[in-house]
Amino acid sequence: MASPIEHCAPDAGGRHDGAELLAVEGIHKAFPGVVALDDVSFRLRRGSVHALMGENGAGKSTLMKIIAGIHQPDAGTIRLNGEAVRLASPLDALKRGIAMIHQELNLMAFMTVAENIWIGREPRNRLGLVDHRELNRRTADLFAQLRIDVDPEAEVRSLTVATRQMVEIAKAVSFESDVLIMDEPTSALTEREVAHLFRIIRGLKAEGKGIVYITHKMNELFEIADEVSVFRDGRHIASDRAEALTRNDIIRMMVGREITQMFPKETVPIGDVVLSVRGLSLDGVFRDVSFDIRAGEILGVAGLVGSGRSNVAETIFGVTPASAGRIEVRGRPVRVDSPGTAMRHGMAFLTEDRKETGCFLILDVLENMQVAVLNRAFCTAGFVAQNAVNAACEEMRATLRVKTPDLQERIQNLSGGNQQKVLVGRWLLTQPKILILDEPTRGIDVGAKAEIHKLISRLAGEGVAVMMISSELPEVLGMSDRIMVMHQGRVTGFLDRAAADQVKVMELAAQ
Template identity: 65%
Template sequence: MSAVLKDQTSSTMPRAAAGTYLLEAEGIMKGFPGVIALAGVQLKLRPGTVHALMGENGAGKSTLMKIIAGIYQPDEGQIRVKGERVVLHSPLDALQKGIAMIHQELNLVPFTTIAENIWIGREPLNKLGFVDHAELFRRTRELFDRLHIDLDPEEQVQHLSIANRQMVEIAKAVSYDSDVLIMDEPTSAITEKEVEHLFAIIADLKAQGKGIVYITHKMVEVFNIADDISVFRDGHYITTKPASELDRDKLITLMVGRELTQMFPKTTVPLRDVVLDVRSLSRQGVFSGVSFQLRGGEILGFAGLMGAGRTEVAETIYGMYPASGGEIYVNGKRVEIKSPRQAIDAGLALLTEDRKASGLFLVLPVLENMEIASLPGFLGRLGFVRQRTVSEECEKLRQSLRVKTPSLYQIIENLSGGNQQKALIGRWLLTKPKVLILDEPTRGIDVGAKAEIYKLISELAADGVAIIMISSEMAEIIGMCDRVLVMHDGHVTGELKRDELTQEAILHLASD
């Protein structure tokens, strides 16, 4: 170990008397085939505090949390709860020891009610041994009243928005009345108003003496709510410091091991001819009258609050859902796009907002996930795929995108969220698109990977690719886009040029 790393990994844990920690994890090691996920890491959680666990994707944060939640078992190391050493063989073991976790990927059963999801396995029974639904709904309403959540316990989860499903997950975790609550990216799919609501819930839990381990890639959140911050890098523990001793730049340097001098490497490039021309596009009951032109080399942002219709416009252009009206032209030629395959053939590519639900084939290797959209372009004279050629192209992209994986044959489910996202971007780059639609391209991605993706987007624009960027992060919309269309309630409410882009201007149009 280098002298620098030794200095960085020296413990600077806030002092606490022996036995005063709610949770202690020490010397935790965990390996997967070809990967050392954790190399002797530690974490100590004080009562009544929020402890932020920070690091790039692949740093080992979620792996440690899954060990603490009983999902994985460590190869080495020990866990103590309130000073008592525990061995957690399952999530049930963890719950019985007072540890609950809100996962980054939602784990709800869609075809059952909200109440049934919250109390699954703990349902109140009547005298005959059947579920007492009246009591089930009463308990849920009482929980929601306490958390100020305005949802109907009898509604089926399948009808909820992603944001409301996240609030159900939060309520479910709180319902266990655990002393330790792990939150893995709890705000990745909720609005700013709902984030404020979550922070109020966290403040109440802190006042009760609960401890919260909080994982996020949003720096603003960390400095709003964290008391202590621990940093991991490449499976190693780097340091723990009080949040008051760090600022954004210091934290980024600890996370990535280098300074990010330019987060948004936006360059002005000469715009080329119109590549995509959308005229009065509508989808019945969802959005109407959306018109815009997009030029080669241009980054066009779509901004708006959740439910404004941004994603729906992208999905309709891409042929995932039928339009009820309007026309689409690519390079001046009208195209009929009724399926994603037709969209790909027309030179369009779409990175969807939910990589797990609509992007990845989780049980397949990285290679097959990357190559699947471009195989028709790699057919030989006899109609067989030139596998060696496509594998070489995928490997080049893996290296240029810095996808951390032992090989292209690693099952993609085993990669971190950020590396999965970069592999998906590689998939679409292989198709050599004229128009690249990026829907929430940096959701769930760490700050270092974000900077790499922003750099990549700028390079693609400089090469003449026309880019649509849909994002809920104001900073990246303002930092990366040449022009922004703002939507509200299924309509475009305004257009802002680069020199007009401010958070206030966007919010004014988004809430029209």
């Protein structure tokens, strides 16, 4: 491996000016039952992007929350521009020029975009009241600078997950901080929106900002990062220049082993049609959607944000009532008027946004995992066989490698990727015949992704019909038997696995 970044000089293009903006040394942090960080050190240079890589639970987000003033370290030192500092709160960190974009979005749904961005910093009129005209003007100016097309007066609850992510990014930039921490900022963005974000990041670099970039996406790392640090099990494993590392180097350091197959798609017998959708429509959202999924088949669904992919899945599962069309399960017409009805027909649905529509954050891992099966397989005469439930949930936790001290740990204390694994486990416990997955590996590390993909292939081999929505084209291409592409609420085409490639999918997605 090449020499570590601590010894690298600025390159001829001026990516680094050599100035150390932020340094943490000997950081230790423990939570009940788990050591999150063990003697960790990290450095960020001015005018550079430093990527943090590691499996879920490796300690990346915990370290960043310490730097952002959310957690206090049990031991260690933080230096900002060479000066030792104590960051007592997020407000304290902001005042010192440190802003963080969280993996789980923290916007207030019933407030406007402008109100969310400037909360606590609102312009006031002569009477001391919030000057909404000035508030919206400032927001419009910020969005014009960042080339973000969002109405400042729109309520956040009306926005897509991707648009909310861009609002979070704009909010962080509005603080004009020297240190900007981005925790999985592209988890809900399309390739076009990622390219837009990277333009913003390069502009911030040119202004001398230091950016910490947490991601699980290797292609992003090599496109935007100057330096890389790898964490594993709460320890700092190595740091180096991005150009000195290969994808395999990083994966090996992250997981401590080789991953030989990222997309373990197996050829399995394709059976009869399990789910048939004809002319499905939802007024103003999507129209005339028709497709079949057969037993053992994985139907990938691709399309840009706003194409209607998630809305179709929600309608099939009974979250939103269809305005037209019909659904058949194993050749029999069914009326799916609620998620409960969908489950009785053998459906399971992993939603796109784990925080808003997936996790019960104040409940523990066991309660989150068992909630879908308490009125089904583990109940007799109205009584829950709790020992059997506990055993099944513990087995699922082990299968999915959920990092948690025990099943009684609150799910909000888990990393985002481990929360996602709990939700996958919840639905697998129902033993579905039709499995609808909306962004199943969002926020999950490379090792866990391979395991989830292997699990999906195994389920298909057992005859489960799988509908998999994903914004990651390599995932869609690598895992699907067929691909359905959508654009602006309509199906624009189908591609067989053998004939599909990224160009053909994007041509259909942009029609």
